[in-house]
Amino acid sequence: MTKNSKPKVQLIPPGAYPQMLSKPRAARALRTLQAPETAAKAQVAMEAAMPAMRAAILQYVEEMERSADDMTRLFEAAHEIRGFAETAGMITTGRIAEVLCRYMDDITRFGRPMDTTIVALHVSAIARAARAEDDNVRTGQAVAAELAALVAKRLAEQS
């Protein structure tokens, strides 16, 4: 390919299009973003949101348990759990949901049949972790690690 036949690209530098904030505001905004008071306010906001998020996660767990025959719905519920369980402080729940989503996503992309036993194991583990008073117990973490190893092995066999 000659130099002249290469496709042209138009580069539009930041100064040539409207910015989110004007320069003086941007400097103040950066100070706000880095201020300890902002972090403290955000922490309060996160903590205030947690009870509702935990309640919602338990609803998604029920939805997942009811959807054993509908993998699309089950995946959607697991995806929601993966999305904000850890934000709500439910670390183990979120990690097991992450492994389940990865398994379901990859196996679908590979065009392979879903192993319903693997799915059921994860659903059960997620439900137990989510309903445990302290979901981040060592047993839960061990279960999450074992399930992750199982899925990695199964995906390696299938890919």
Added chain:
Amino acid sequence: MSGPGFENLKALIVEDNAHMRSLLRALLNSLGVKDIAEAGNGQIAIELLRERKSDLVLTDLAMKPMDGLEFTRYVRNNDHSPNPFVPIIMISGHTEKYRVEAARDAGVTEFLAKPITAHNLFARIAEIVERPRAFVRCDGYFGPDRRRHQNDDYTGPWRRKDDFQTTEAR
């Protein structure tokens, strides 16, 4: 006191999960952002963008009937888009490489993997404020420059398949 700098910012949250919308709103509030619109999917978000100026968009990826990728492509490429340059932060639990690349190729400005933390969200916003990226228009793509680490002092050979001549916008 938090707030200075963001008090006039208009934000749009596009997310189908009401709890996540509420959390994102609360986090933006903690920065002092007060004018925040919410949409449950990309289609509603497009209507809102037409009705109301937005300076920053936070969007989920997986939504129905219009997901975050389609929404981003509309904002960047559609002739009727009110602001093709608006910064878009995509927030998603779908963190597989091919999905992140799809988001980048749709034209998102930043990608934030769930679970969300205030620190991570603020870091993405700081990136937009501190280091606004050039936009690129070429065949098949319009959006923020996808090359993050450009070395202006580079004097070596051009080896990438897609290295091309560039022209500045007039």
